[in-house]
Structures are given as C-alpha cells and as structure tokens.
Amino acid sequence: MTSYMPPADRIWWKVPVGRVELVWIALALVWCVIMFLMMPYWHIYGKQNLSTEAYQTTPAAYGAKVQAMVEQYKVRDEANLPVVAPPAGSDIYMLGRLWQWWPILELEKDKSYRLHLSSMDWQHGFSLQPTNINLQVVPGYEMVIEITPDKAGEYGVICNEYCGIGHHTMVGKIYVKE
Amino acid sequence: MANFRVCPDSGFYFHKSAESLIKVNAVAGVVALLLAGVLALGVVLTRWQQVHLLPPQDFYMVLTAHGINALIFWIIFFEMAILHFASSTLLRSRLATPAWAWFGFALMVIGAVMNNVAVFQGRSSVMMTSYVPMQAEPHFYLGLILFAVGALVQVLVFFGTLVVAYQEKTYEGSVPLVTFGAITAAIIAVFTIASGAIILVPTFLWAIGYISHIDAETYRIIWWGLGHSSQQINVAAHVSVWYLIAGVLFGARPMSEKVSRTAFLLYILFLQLASAHHILVDPGVGTEWKIFNTSYAMYLAVLASMVHGLTVPGSIEVAQRQKGFTRGYFEWLRKAPWGNPVFSGMFIALVVFGFIGGITGVVMGTEQINLIIHNTIYVPAHFHATVAVGTTLTFMALTYLLIPVLFRRKIILPTLARWQPYLFGGGMTILILFMLGAGTLGVSRRHWDMDFTGAAMTFEYPGMAYTLMAIAAIGGLAAIVGGAAYLLITVGSLLFGQKLEPSAGFLQSFLGKALAPGVYNVDRPELLARAPRLTVEEHGSAGFEAPGTFALAILLLVSFVVYYFINWKYLASVWPMG
Numbered sequence: 001m002t003s004y005m006p007p008a009d010r011i012w013w014k015v016p017v018g019r020v021e022l023v024w025i026a027l028a029l030v031w032c033v034i035m036f037l038m039m040p041y042w043h044i045y046g047k048q049n050l051s052t053e054a055y056q057t058t059p060a061a062y063g064a065k066v067q068a069m070v071e072q073y074k075v076r077d078e079a080n081l082p083v084v085a086p087p088a089g090s091d092i093y094m095l096g097r098l099w100q101w102w103p104i105l106e107l108e109k110d111k112s113y114r115l116h117l118s119s120m121d122w123q124h125g126f127s128l129q130p131t132n133i134n135l136q137v138v139p140g141y142e143m144v145i146e147i148t149p150d151k152a153g154e155y156g157v158i159c160n161e162y163c164g165i166g167h168h169t170m171v172g173k174i175y176v177k178e
Numbered sequence: 179m180a181n182f183r184v185c186p187d188s189g190f191y192f193h194k195s196a197e198s199l200i201k202v203n204a205v206a207g208v209v210a211l212l213l214a215g216v217l218a219l220g221v222v223l224t225r226w227q228q229v230h231l232l233p234p235q236d237f238y239m240v241l242t243a244h245g246i247n248a249l250i251f252w253i254i255f256f257e258m259a260i261l262h263f264a265s266s267t268l269l270r271s272r273l274a275t276p277a278w279a280w281f282g283f284a285l286m287v288i289g290a291v292m293n294n295v296a297v298f299q300g301r302s303s304v305m306m307t308s309y310v311p312m313q314a315e316p317h318f319y320l321g322l323i324l325f326a327v328g329a330l331v332q333v334l335v336f337f338g339t340l341v342v343a344y345q346e347k348t349y350e351g352s353v354p355l356v357t358f359g360a361i362t363a364a365i366i367a368v369f370t371i372a373s374g375a376i377i378l379v380p381t382f383l384w385a386i387g388y389i390s391h392i393d394a395e396t397y398r399i400i401w402w403g404l405g406h407s408s409q410q411i412n413v414a415a416h417v418s419v420w421y422l423i424a425g426v427l428f429g430a431r432p433m434s435e436k437v438s439r440t441a442f443l444l445y446i447l448f449l450q451l452a453s454a455h456h457i458l459v460d461p462g463v464g465t466e467w468k469i470f471n472t473s474y475a476m477y478l479a480v481l482a483s484m485v486h487g488l489t490v491p492g493s494i495e496v497a498q499r500q501k502g503f504t505r506g507y508f509e510w511l512r513k514a515p516w517g518n519p520v521f522s523g524m525f526i527a528l529v530v531f532g533f534i535g536g537i538t539g540v541v542m543g544t545e546q547i548n549l550i551i552h553n554t555i556y557v558p559a560h561f562h563a564t565v566a567v568g569t570t571l572t573f574m575a576l577t578y579l580l581i582p583v584l585f586r587r588k589i590i591l592p593t594l595a596r597w598q599p600y601l602f603g604g605g606m607t608i609l610i611l612f613m614l615g616a617g618t619l620g621v622s623r624r625h626w627d628m629d630f631t632g633a634a635m636t637f638e639y640p641g642m643a644y645t646l647m648a649i650a651a652i653g654g655l656a657a658i659v660g661g662a663a664y665l666l667i668t669v670g671s672l673l674f675g676q677k678l679e680p681s682a683g684f685l686q687s688f689l690g691k692a693l694a695p696g697v698y699n700v701d702r703p704e705l706l707a708r709a710p711r712l713t714v715e716e717h718g719s720a721g722f723e724a725p726g727t728f729a730l731a732i733l734l735l736v737s738f739v740v741y742y743f744i745n746w747k748y749l750a751s752v753w754p755m756g
Contacts, residue, residue, distance in 0.1 A: 002425030003432050003493070004268050005709040006351035012435040020492060020724045021437050021485070024731055028484040031735060032477035035742065039469045039545045042746075047754035048546055054462035079634045100634065117461075122312045123394055125553045125622070129637060131752045132620040134552040136460045138394045139311060143461035148754040156637025158630070160553040160622035162305050164312065165234050168627035171635040 096124035101172025125161030182700035195276035196266035197687035207255030214248035226651035245306035264360035274338030285328030293321030319382035349706035359418030373403030402453035444482035458548035523575025523599035531568030556617025586682030587675030602660025608653025
C-alpha cells in the first residue's frame with residue numbers, strides 16, 4: 001500500500017511506468033541535455049569564460065613579479081598605494097594579502113590585458129564590483145585571465161573569501177579610462 | 179526475550195535499543211539546532227547593516243559555530259535517528275550491535291562538544307570550510323574527526339541491521355522505498371566521511387605541527403568531497419522522509435517503484451560530483467573537468483531530483499483522487515491537511531527545495547555563471563533553500579509525526595504547531611529571496627561590514643543592497659521565531675505533553691521493565707508483508723493519473739528555463755574574459 005512497505009509486486013521492476021512519469025522524465029532529460037550543452041556552447045560563442053592558465057608559484061616569486069611591474073609602470077600614489085598603468089595587451093599583476101589588494105591598476109577601455117592573481121598568505125576572493133566578477137585567489141597558485149574592460153569607470157575590488165578579522169577592510173581599486 | 183513494542187496508533191514496531199538510539203540521536207540533533215538558532219540571531223542582526231550588532235571577532239566566531247552546528251551537527255545527528263528508524267523500525271528488525279551504535283553516538287557527542295569548545299574559545303573562527311592555510315586549534319579538527327568517525331560507526335550499524343533483517347527474514351520481498359532511500363543516504367555518507375578523513379586527518383596533523391604544509395587548492399578539492407557530499411546525504415534522507423510522510427498521512431504508494439528507486443540510484447552514482455561546484459573559479463582546474471563534474475555527468479542527479487519532485491506529490495495526488503478528491507486539477511491539493519504541520523512542513527519543504535533551492539543550485543553550478551555568483555551572499559541563500567527549508571523543515575515535520583509514535587506524548591500547543599511550518603518556511607523564504615537579490619548586486623558572504631569601515635580604499639554598494647539585506651534580516655528573524663516555536667513545542671511535548679500510555683516518555687525505552695511493564699511484550703514482530711495490491715489495474719495502465727502534479731511540474735520547468743537564461747543574459751553583460 002505505502003512507501004514504507006515492501007513493493008506489492010515481487011518483480012516490481014517489471015511493472016510498467018505510468019504516462020505522467022514517462023512524459024516528465026523525457027522533458028526533464030531534454031532540459032538536462034540543453035543545460036549540459038550550454039556550457040561548451042558558451043566556450044565557443046560566449047565572451048565570458050574562465051581561462052585554465054595557471055602556474056604554481058610561491059609568495060616570494062610572485063611578489064617579485066608584482067614589484068617589477070609597479071616599478072616599471074607606476075604613475076602616482078593614492079592612499080599610500082601605487083597606481084600602475086601598464087600598456088594595453090601586457091601582463092598585469094595584482095596580489096592579495098592581509099588585508100589589501102596591491103597595487104591599484106589603471107586600464108584602458110576595450111583593451112585586453114593578461115591579469116595575474118595570487119595570494120601572499122591566506123585564501124582571498126577577488127570580487128570586482130559593481131560588475132560582479134568573482135574569482136578565488138589561492139596561495140601558491142598564479143591564475144592568468146585575459147580581461148577586456150568594456151565600460152569606463154571606477155571599480156572596487158573587495159575580498160569575498162573570509163580572511164580573518166580585517167577581511168572587511170580589504171578593498172582595492174581598478175580604474176578603467178576611456 | 180520480548181524486546182519490541184508495537185505502537186497502537188501507527189502499527190510501527192520499535193526495538194528497545196533502536197528506540198533509545200533514535201531518541202538520543204534526535205535529541206542531540208535538536209540541541210545542536212537550538213544552538214544554531216541562537217547563533218543565527220547574532221548572524222542576522224549583524225548582517226542587517228543598520229543594526230550591526232556584533233563586533234567582527236564575535237561575528238566570525240558566531241558564524242563559524244552557526245554553520246557547523248546547523249549544517250553538520252543538527253542534521254547528521256537527526257539523520258542517524260532516521261537511519262535507525264528506516265532499518266530497525268520499518269523493517270521490524272532488532273538493531274545490530276547496539277553497543278557499537280552507542281559507542282558511535284558517544285564519539286559524535288564528544289566530537290561535537292570538542293569542536294564547539296574550540297570555536298567558542300575564540301581562536302578557531304575559520305568558518306565551516308576551515309580553508310588552509312588559515313589555521314584553527316587542533317581540537318577544532320579533532321572534534322570534527324571524532325564526530326565523523328562516530329557517524330561512520332552508526333552508519334555501519336545501520337548496514338548491519340539491514341543484514342540482520344534480511345537473514346532473520348523480518349520482511350517479504352524487497353526493502354520498502356523509504357528504506358531504499360535511507361540506504362542511498364548511508365552509502366553517500368560513507369563516501370563523504372572518507373573524503374573528510376582524507377583531508378581533515380592531515381590538517382589536524384598540520385595543526386599540531388607534524389606536517390609542514392598543506393596545499394591550499396588540494397585542500398579545497400578534497401574538502402568539498404566532504405562539504406558538498408554531506409549535503410547530498412541530506413537530500414537522500416529528506417526525500418526518503420517525504421515518501422514516508424506521503425505514505426503515513428495519505429496511504430500514498432509510490433507511483434512507480436522502478437522510477438523512484440532508479441532516481442535514488444542516480445544520486446549514488448552522480449551526486450558526489452557536485453563538489454566541483456565550489457571549484458569553478460579556482461586556478462588550475464581544467465574546463466572539461468569542470469563541465470563534467472559540475473553538471474553531475476549530464477545533470478543526471480538533477481534529473482533524479484526532478485523525478486522525485488514529481489513522484490512525491492504525484493503519489494499524494496493519486497491517493498487523494500482515490501479518496502474522491504477528483505474535481506479539477508487541484509482539489510486533491512486544496513483538500514490536503516494544511517493544518518497538520520506534518521503535511522504543511524513537508525510540502526513547504528518540497529516546494530522551496532525544488533523551486534528555489536534546486537533552480538538556484540543548478541544556475542550557480544553552471545561553469546561560467548558561477549563567475550557572477552561565487553562567494554556572494556547568493557550562495558548561502560541557495561543552501562538555506564536546500565538545507566534550512568528542504569532538509570530542516572522536513573525533519574521538523576517528521577518530529578511532529580514521531581513525538582506521539584516514538585515518545586508516546588501528545589503535542590502541546592497545537593495551534594502554535596499548526597502555524598510553525600508557515601512561520602519558519604515563510605520567514606526563510608523571505609530571507610532567501612532577498613539574499614539572492616543582494617547576491618546579484620555583489621554583496622559578499624561571510625563579511626562583517628558592507629560599509630568597509632577602516633579600509634584604505636572605498637567602495638559603496640548601491641542603496642538597494644542595504645534594503646534587500648534589511649528585508650532578508652526581517653525574514654531571518656521570523657524564521658528564528660519559527661525555529662524557537664519548533665523547539666518550544668518539541669521540548670515542551672517531551673516534558674509536559676499528555677501521556678498516551680501511563681509509562682510514556684523519554685525514559686520508557688531505557689528503563690523498559692521498571693517504567694513500562696508489559697509494554698515491550700513482543701518477542702518477534704509479525705512478518706512485514708508486501709503492500710497489498712490496490713486493484714487489478716496497475717498504475718501504468720491508469721491513464722494520466724496525476725494531472726495536477728504534472729501541471730505543477732511544468733510550472734517548475736518553465737520557471738527553471740526562464741531563470742536559467744536570465745542568468746546567462748546577466749553573465750553576457752560583464753567584462754569579456756577568457
């Protein structure tokens with residue numbers, strides 16, 4: 001009679017399935033396949049995909065690369081943080097550490113850059129607002145993403161992976177110029 | 179030796195040892211829920227930016243403890259109770275090796291207490307995920323390990339009880355569907371606990387200094403084999419409870435044993451892959467790996483949930499129609515016992531789990547869409563729909579069923595009980611919907627201050643984000659009141675509810691002879707026979723038998739499709755990247 005008793009039929013797997021269930025399973029399966037295909041489709045035709053380029057690194061090695069970029073392309077200081085304007089198409093670096101994003105980047109609209117991200121200590125979350133792009137920043141790994149800012153403005157980089165007591169003070173900046 | 183009693187109201191046979199273990203596991207779970215609920219107050223009142231109650235160190239400590247108590251201790255304790263119920267009680271079997279089960283339970287209690295002590299000492303505010311290289315005190319990890327080992331021991335007792343029931347021929351034919359679902363949950367639990375051991379044991383050794391380094395990315399990938407899979411135990415368990423409640427309240431029979439069981443089997447095969455949902459924006463993980471895993475091979479576990487989403491209400495509809503509620507599409511649903519918290523709790527859980535939890539889960543688990551959702555407050559909104567409503571409200575509904583049957587007490591405050599699922603489910607739904615909205619505006623999860631006080635640089639959220647968070651907090655407060663009502667009714671009924679038998683009460687199964695002479699008077703329960711056949715006509719030939727449920731299912735599918743593509747559109751508006 002019920003779900004908490006053994007099935008009425010000894011060979012229950014041979015009882016035919018009702019039409020309601022068959023139709024629903026068919027519809028649901030089609031939907032599952034569509035959703036599955038959307039991901040490879042977006043890799044081919046979509047513009048927002050995450051690259052798989054990444055390297056193992058160390059805080060010291062990564063920090064040295066960031067430092068080199070800052071020395072080469074620094075244009076000014078802001079709140080004791082260097083503002084860096086590297087040329088379009090170049091490799092640009094940002095590091096996360098307790099509790100800041102360093103340095104500030106100044107980019108040109110509609111130009112592409114190879115953005116490198118890594119952490120000097122704990123895990124951090126690169127959360128670019130208000131456009132709302134969110135990436136995990138993991139110590140020991142250097143992730144490289146090609147980005148093309150398509151709207152000018154001032155963007156906040158907040159940390160959205162909990163990183164201790166000063167987590168909420170970890171705010172960085174990216175400027176996008178016309 | 180007579181060790182069984184039969185409940186005269188429900189007909190369930192309780193083995194004395196099993197009964198005691200179901201009780202203690204359920205009570206331990208409720209204690210953890212009480213703690214989680216009190217802590218939720220601190221979380222809600224701090225994230226409500228205008229109130230901003232706790233200072234940061236307290237907030238992160240409270241949030242860590244809230245997550246662990248609600249997501250791990252409450253739910254897994256209660257699931258142990260469900261496993262013993264689904265094996266010993268439903269199969270009318272004695273419990274295998276009660277001493278081992280007690281040992282497992284004791285380990286779980288020690289582990290839970292140890293972990294809570296570590297968190298409240300204040301130097302282990304590392305969140306439930308405890309991502310390395312942020313380090314907690316060693317007994318934080320040791321507590322979790324002991325808890326997991328204890329759970330594993332109880333799961334093994336569950337498997338042992340299945341063997342006992344089979345060998346002693348306590349039932350005819352195949353195990354009932356509810357037991358089958360519980361077996362699914364138990365198998366997933368073994369996988370989960372194994373993943374937990376693989377990563378938490380080295381992490382514990384690292385915390386005491388025996389291991390110098392744990393790779394942060396490796397930790398993330400293996401930890402989520404524990405973190406996400408443990409939520410899949412919940413899915414299998416609460417779906418089983420839905421079938422149980424449909425059977426008890428409506429006499430509903432599964433529409434098709436084959437379909438429902440195959441759906442459970444799909445959970446075993448594919449649900450585990452979901453740990454990839456958490457790794458979608460991590461460095462160094464391949465595209466193919468992400469697409470295969472995040473979609474559970476090809477959304478086959480989603481398919482399974484969509485099947486249960488049809489067959490559970492569908493079986494209720496068929497049973498109701500047989501009772502004569504045949505007018506239109508929805509008379510069966512209108513005339514359902516909406517005033518009975520067992521039904522309303524279970525049905526609200528089912529709807530919120532499917533419509534909100536399921537759809538948001540698939541959307542944010544889509545490889546590219548995760549870019550605009552990862553670590554925003556959208557994520558806790560999703561899992562409050564799946565776990566806080568889907569699982570927790572289902573377990574609350576089951577409690578209302580078990581208090582008279584298991585504890586033999588009448589439920590106190592019946593009017594409050596009638597409204598409790600609406601209060602809890604409704605409050606949670608407000609919390610969830612508005613946190614989803616705040617998440618799409620980029621509000622971060624696990625974050626003390628939306629104003630970024632003290633930061634060198636500034637960033638301002640739109641004013642709407644503050645409004646959404648405030649409304650979410652009001653919903654959260656309503657849910658906390660609903661949770662408090664549940665605890666009041668449950669604990670009050672155990673202590674003061676009218677006894678349905680003179681000896682009734684918590685201690686009945688512990689002091690059987692002294693308290694309850696003659697209650698445990700069954701030596702061997704009668705054979706659990708196959709369910710009777712309803713008519714000669716089987717379900718398969720009965721035509722389109724659940725049109726109302728089918729209409730609801732189509733509504734779900736349409737909402738799903740629309741919301742899914744809205745999110746792709748939203749993704750297309752952010753910076754191009756690759």
